[in-house]
Amino acid sequence: xxxxxxxxxxxxxxxxxxxxxxxxxxxxxxxxxxxxxxxxxxxxxxxxxxxxxxxxxxxxxxxxxxxxxxxxxxxxxxxxxxxxxxxxxxxxxxxxxxxxxxxxxxxxxxxxxxxxxxxxxxxxxxxxxxxxxxxxxxxxxxxxxxxxxxxxx
Ligand code: ADP
Ligand code: MG
Numbered sequence: 001x002x003x004x005x006x007x008x009x010x011x012x013x014x015x016x017x018x019x020x021x022x023x024x025x026x027x028x029x030x031x032x033x034x035x036x037x038x039x040x041x042x043x044x045x046x047x048x049x050x051x052x053x054x055x056x057x058x059x060x061x062x063x064x065x066x067x068x069x070x071x072x073x074x075x076x077x078x079x080x081x082x083x084x085x086x087x088x089x090x091x092x093x094x095x096x097x098x099x100x101x102x103x104x105x106x107x108x109x110x111x112x113x114x115x116x117x118x119x120x121x122x123x124x125x126x127x128x129x130x131x132x133x134x135x136x137x138x139x140x141x142x143x144x145x146x147x148x149x150x151x152x153x
Contacts, residue, residue, distance in 0.1 A: 003139045003148045006130075013039050013135060014046035014055065015153040020139070021050020023147045026075040027102040031111035031118050034127030039135050040109045043125065044079055047107060051075050060109070064094055075103055082110040087117050123148075 007013040020043075030047070032040040041059045049055040053068045053076075060066045060081040068077040078099045085091055091114050099106060100119075111118060124140040139148045 001141050001144065001146055001149070003141075003151070005137045005139070005151065005153075007039075007135050007137065007153075008133050010039070010042050012153065013042050013137070014049070016137065016151065017043035017046020017048075018050040019046075019151045019153050020148060021047040024051060024075065024105050026104060027100075028105050029100070029119050029122040030105065030107045031122045031124050032107070032109050032127065033112055033124065034129070038127040038129055039137075040127060043127070043137070044077075044107050044109075047105070048077050048079075051077055051105065053077055075105055078104055078106050080106065080108045082108060082113045085110075085113055087114050091117055 005016055007016055034040055041057065045055045045057040048057045048068055052073045053070050057068065057079060058066065060079050061083070064081055064085070066079045068079065080094060080096065085094060096117070108114070121142040126138045128136040130136055141148065
């Protein structure tokens with residue numbers, strides 16, 4: 001299913017992300033598409049907060065992967081930047097496959113670089129820049145997964 005939303009500030013994108021985070025159960029892979037400055041890291045801030053992990057999320061550009069875990073929080077968030085990564089051995093060294101489990105959410109920036117290795121049931125979020133402050137966000141789910149329908153933010 002496809003759900004399209006619009007935001008007109010980073011704060012609003014964080015608010016949308018927060019609602020997405022609240023609807024996650026663990027085990028999801030979120031695959032972002034959208035160029036530099038689209039808002040991938042910004043929405044991840046909201047998702048992290050919605051999972052109960054706080055909003056202090058920074059870009060994984062240099063580390064390639066940042067982990068967010070908290071005591072008393074069942075679900076962890078692993079945030080990847082695949083800008084310099086390609087499918088195969090390169091991807092394996094990031095630990096991508098090892099992190100996948102039912103109590104973890106993977107959020108992947110530049111997921112187009114590892115398209116062949118994304119699970120079929122991943123949640124795709126495409127962010128289109130409409131203007132300096134406006135974004136269109138399209139959430140695509142598999143089958144009849146309607147968790148992200150009619151989100152208020
Ligand atoms: P990416 O991770 O996709 O490269 P970031 O989230 O790091 O992008 O940066 C997005 C930039 O766009 C930030 O500077 C943010 O302040 C700005 N911005 C402006 N409007 C929005 C919006 N509606 N949603 C998200 N970011 C926005
Ligand atoms: Mg980023």
